[in-house]
Amino acid sequence: MHTENSKKIFQQSKRFLVGGVNSPVRAFSSVKSQPIAIKKGKGAYLFDEDNNKYLDFSSSWGPLILGHNYPTVYKTLQKAIKRGTSFGTITKAELKLASLLVKNISFIEKVRFVNSGTEAVMTAVRLARGYTQKDIIIKFEGCYHGHSDSMLVKAGSGLVDLAKNISEATSKGIPNNVIKDTIVLPLDDEQILQEVFEKLGSSIAAVIFEACPANAGLLKQSILFIQKIQQLTKKNNVLFILDEVITGFRLSFGGFADKYKIKPDLVTYGKIIGGGLPVGAIAGEAKFLDLLAPIGPVYQAGTLSGNPLTMKAGIATLKVLLKNKVIEHLQVLSNYLNQLFIKEITPLFDKLPFAISLIHEESIFWMNIHQKNKEHPIRNIHDIDKNAPKIYARLHLLLLNKGIYLSPSIYEVFFLSYVMNTDHIEYFILSLKETLIELSNDYTIGPMME
Numbered sequence: 001m002h003t004e005n006s007k008k009i010f011q012q013s014k015r016f017l018v019g020g021v022n023s024p025v026r027a028f029s030s031v032k033s034q035p036i037a038i039k040k041g042k043g044a045y046l047f048d049e050d051n052n053k054y055l056d057f058s059s060s061w062g063p064l065i066l067g068h069n070y071p072t073v074y075k076t077l078q079k080a081i082k083r084g085t086s087f088g089t090i091t092k093a094e095l096k097l098a099s100l101l102v103k104n105i106s107f108i109e110k111v112r113f114v115n116s117g118t119e120a121v122m123t124a125v126r127l128a129r130g131y132t133q134k135d136i137i138i139k140f141e142g143c144y145h146g147h148s149d150s151m152l153v154k155a156g157s158g159l160v161d162l163a164k165n166i167s168e169a170t171s172k173g174i175p176n177n178v179i180k181d182t183i184v185l186p187l188d189d190e191q192i193l194q195e196v197f198e199k200l201g202s203s204i205a206a207v208i209f210e211a212c213p214a215n216a217g218l219l220k221q222s223i224l225f226i227q228k229i230q231q232l233t234k235k236n237n238v239l240f241i242l243d244e245v246i247t248g249f250r251l252s253f254g255g256f257a258d259k260y261k262i263k264p265d266l267v268t269y270g271k272i273i274g275g276g277l278p279v280g281a282i283a284g285e286a287k288f289l290d291l292l293a294p295i296g297p298v299y300q301a302g303t304l305s306g307n308p309l310t311m312k313a314g315i316a317t318l319k320v321l322l323k324n325k326v327i328e329h330l331q332v333l334s335n336y337l338n339q340l341f342i343k344e345i346t347p348l349f350d351k352l353p354f355a356i357s358l359i360h361e362e363s364i365f366w367m368n369i370h371q372k373n374k375e376h377p378i379r380n381i382h383d384i385d386k387n388a389p390k391i392y393a394r395l396h397l398l399l400l401n402k403g404i405y406l407s408p409s410i411y412e413v414f415f416l417s418y419v420m421n422t423d424h425i426e427y428f429i430l431s432l433k434e435t436l437i438e439l440s441n442d443y444t445i446g447p448m449m450e
């Protein structure tokens, strides 16, 4: 495969852009290779600057549930851009997108649009603090909520110690006060959650939870754990923020909440809701949302918020989701993928020093690379095998060479899109099969597992 042009672009980018990228994971450092510079996307495919073609399972990290330039989204944008790109005032488009949410998702009465998932979460957290008049935010290790200060606090190196909150930050530049007010708990541990509520319930403003955690692999949680969060928050005047930036409109139109009958107080969206343009949204009951300015005392604003192009791309995307059987189609594909994986891929691990389990939830999937005798439900970031990143790096590059574009980190999930069909799934499985056969003939893979 020729990648000279991509290499050249990355090399030059490093001179002018920090690390050559505008978002760290794009540097491909966790798969120990170099980013591919993309020239265009069409349907299920990406095309790079060296004219290689890839089947795209990254989906721009999730927004493109319909694939690249889906015809109705493309036509909508083409028409919209003739009228201008931003007006900085109210438009029919933002009204329409908000009403699509309110009419189709039972627990939503009001919406505020912003420009990224990060902003949506940041605003939801401020809103929760404003509403409850309390400060502490609880989040979970292995969940990602964008890059605002408090959301970059991680668990300390020891066990959760309630006496002294020993959280640290994953980034420099996070004030100690922010760290102090953020408690990071392990996923899948009702007991610790219960204890924290008993001791600190009266100081907790919100619990934020990533619906179906999909930013540290795919850490599907037991529904009982999530119901416990709902129960405890309700009892203690704590807001339950459900981060549906990935899962919204993907697990069902009403996201994880609708699929599993969970009722959050505030929900954050992003990704799909902007049809491929920058977006975020906070939604929930009016009694919470109406605390935002200009009605209430919680300030939030945005020069380009509710951008007409974004709103129209979002409307066009959501309309396809409501009209066509998108999620049903993706479900069929997802099950087919799982079936083929078990039939064609699973037997190959007899000849390899590791195994892979396919984990999937609707159109999200992930490959859990683990030791052969260690298969168990993976619910916690510490369950990910320490050798998995090295093996994934090998797989990633070999698959890339076969025209399969997967996200460049073991911790990222993959997405199926509406424009895919069974041929695409078969091509993926065939490529994975060939890759694993190549690896089983490679003597270096054994030592990699030590």
Ligand SMILES: *Cc1c(COP(=O)(O)O)cnc(C)c1O
Residues within 6 Å of the ligand: 115, 116, 117, 118, 119, 121, 144, 145, 146, 147, 210, 215, 243, 244, 245, 246, 270, 271, 279, 280
């Ligand atoms: C992507 C993501 C975010 C952040 O959204 P940005 O638009 O990248 O700021 C927040 N939460 C979750 C669950 C995400 O996957």
